[in-house]
Amino acid sequence: MNQIVENCCKMLAQRKLSIAFAESATAGRACMEFSLCKDAGTFLKGGINCYDAVIKETLLEVPKELIDAYTPESAEASFAIAKGLVKLIDADLYVGVTGLTSSGGSETPEKPVGTMFFCGLYHNEKLFEDRKVFKGNAEEIILKSVEHIAALVTRSFEQGLL
Numbered sequence: 001m002n003q004i005v006e007n008c009c010k011m012l013a014q015r016k017l018s019i020a021f022a023e024s025a026t027a028g029r030a031c032m033e034f035s036l037c038k039d040a041g042t043f044l045k046g047g048i049n050c051y052d053a054v055i056k057e058t059l060l061e062v063p064k065e066l067i068d069a070y071t072p073e074s075a076e077a078s079f080a081i082a083k084g085l086v087k088l089i090d091a092d093l094y095v096g097v098t099g100l101t102s103s104g105g106s107e108t109p110e111k112p113v114g115t116m117f118f119c120g121l122y123h124n125e126k127l128f129e130d131r132k133v134f135k136g137n138a139e140e141i142i143l144k145s146v147e148h149i150a151a152l153v154t155r156s157f158e159q160g161l162l
Contacts, residue, residue, distance in 0.1 A: 002033065002143075008150035009037030011157045012093075019153070020091035021047030022060060022081035024072065024098035025116060030146045045091040050081055060084025071106035073099050075131060078117040086124060093162070094121040095149055101138040116145045118152060127161055128152045 012019055021031045031047035034040060048059060053072040056062040062080040070076040082096030099116030100107050107113050114134045120127040130152060134144040156162045 002147055002150070004147050004154065005033050005150040006037055008154045009034060009040065009043065011154060011162075012043035013037075013039045015157070015162065016042070017093060017162060018043050018045045018091040019093045019095065020045040020085055020089040022050055022085040022094065022096040023047055024050050024056070024077070024081065024096075025101045026097050026142050026145050027051050029142050030095065030097065030149050033146045034150075045089050048081075048085060048088065056081055056084070059088070061087070073106050073111070073115070073117065075117045075119070075129060078119040079126070079129065082119045082121045083124075086121065092122065093127070093153065095119070095153070096121075097145060097149060099141075099145070101141045114141050116141065116148070118145075118149060120149075120152060120156065122156070122162060127156050 023030055028049040034044050050056045053067050057064050060081050061084050066080055078096040078098045082094045085094045096119045100113045103113050116132050118130045134141045
């Protein structure tokens with residue numbers, strides 16, 4: 001197990017905070033990795049795999065106009081899917097993640113494959129928002145993204161935001 005994810009899980013459990021995921025490009029991998037942590041049942045609420053834009057629009061109520069304007073792989077989409085998750089799962093912390101793990105999406109020279117977008121909400125307020133470009137194949141990009149989520153949540157603990 002990844003040490004950063006394990007440490008993040010310990011902090012969630014110790015502080016009695018719950019987490020839920022809206023995952024596009026990571027396709028449920030963050031939720032799965034967090035589920036492997038000790039005491040996962042005390043902090044992990046679950047997640048929604050919203051890989052396809054239609055799921056973002058229908059289940060998470062992301063406006064089609066937002067998807068059309070910014071693409072499903074954008075900072076705006078990561079915020080919108082996290083916000084949509086609030087209506088579906090009762091948790092303390094909501095994480096939305098989307099991006100490009102392989103070609104065929106909305107990649108451009110400014111947004112190459114490996115570009116990932118992260119958004120965290122706490123009590124319905126934005127806790128963090130980040131954009132990273134990772135190198136590697138799809139699985140490596142996904143695993144680095146899960147680690148980055150754990151690092152962002154951990155940093156929020158260290159900054160006294162949680």
